[in-house]
Amino acid sequence: MVKGEVTNVLRVALFQFDVKLGDPEANRNKVRALLERIKGKNPDVIVLPEMWDTSYDIKNLKDLAPIENPKTLKFLMDIAVQYNVNVVGGSIPFFEKGNIYNTSFVFNREGKLLGIYRKVHLFGLMGEDRTFARGNEICLFELDGIKCGLMICYDLRFPELARTLALKGAEVIFVPAQWPAARLVHWKLLLQARAVENECYVVGVNRCGKEGDLLFSGGSFVFDPWGDLIAGGCDMETAILAEIDLEKVKEVRSLIPVFNDRAPEVYDLS
Numbered sequence: 001m002v003k004g005e006v007t008n009v010l011r012v013a014l015f016q017f018d019v020k021l022g023d024p025e026a027n028r029n030k031v032r033a034l035l036e037r038i039k040g041k042n043p044d045v046i047v048l049p050e051m052w053d054t055s056y057d058i059k060n061l062k063d064l065a066p067i068e069n070p071k072t073l074k075f076l077m078d079i080a081v082q083y084n085v086n087v088v089g090g091s092i093p094f095f096e097k098g099n100i101y102n103t104s105f106v107f108n109r110e111g112k113l114l115g116i117y118r119k120v121h122l123f124g125l126m127g128e129d130r131t132f133a134r135g136n137e138i139c140l141f142e143l144d145g146i147k148c149g150l151m152i153c154y155d156l157r158f159p160e161l162a163r164t165l166a167l168k169g170a171e172v173i174f175v176p177a178q179w180p181a182a183r184l185v186h187w188k189l190l191l192q193a194r195a196v197e198n199e200c201y202v203v204g205v206n207r208c209g210k211e212g213d214l215l216f217s218g219g220s221f222v223f224d225p226w227g228d229l230i231a232g233g234c235d236m237e238t239a240i241l242a243e244i245d246l247e248k249v250k251e252v253r254s255l256i257p258v259f260n261d262r263a264p265e266v267y268d269l270s
């Protein structure tokens with residue numbers, strides 16, 4: 001694609017792989033291997049899973065994050081430039097001001113930082129709230145002229161966040177995750193629901209493999225604004241390719257204008 005060109009079609013590549021606990025170098029190598037595998041397909045954007053560089057290596061994060069953060073950010077910038085691809089960098093444990101945030105970074109094809117999102121909803125069932133600080137801002141950015149938003153894993157269960165992104169113009173919402181196989185039905189259903197209710201594309205990128213007793217069965221999906229599945233569903237390490245046509249967003253929002261028909265004065269969401 002020509003620099004600065006605006007498009008109505010976005011070719012996405014979902015990088016689904018078995019994240020190695022506490023081994024950033026091995027995980028960076030996996031990302032690069034997947035890039036090499038698909039470089040002839042010329043994706044516009046690659047999307048990585050949640051906590052893709054270290055996974056939830058809770059015991060070592062406070063030591064590991066400050067050392068690995070600069071390496072990982074440089075890696076994301078470098079691959080964006082080398083492969084001429086936008087990068088939605090899943091999320092990493094990012095250390096700042098004495099806290100660790102579950103943080104996503106987005107880079108354009110020139111390695112320029114487009115957005116930062118710190119996970120807002122922390123998963124108490126797994127103790128995430130005891131290790132990470134909570135983010136307090138949404139994230140919107142443009143990829144090749146297309147307005148996009150970000151959520152991370154557990155955020156998906158909170159429809160208010162996706163609706164806020166859509167109200168502010170998001171036509172594509174990316175959701176990197178580490179969603180266990182035991183709740184895979186929820187994952188697929190919620191991705192589809194967020195797509196239908198907001199009449200936008202939803203791109204969910206999940207890891208696969210096993211970590212301790214926890215099984216992850218992949219199931220990275222792309223749903224269109226009508227709720228139709230256009231790509232995804234396998235449980236192996238792979239790069240899933242899909243083409244997003246933004247005309248579909250306009251078409252569905254014109255057919256069923258939910259944003260015009262809302263009655264926010266009636267709803268109490270406090």
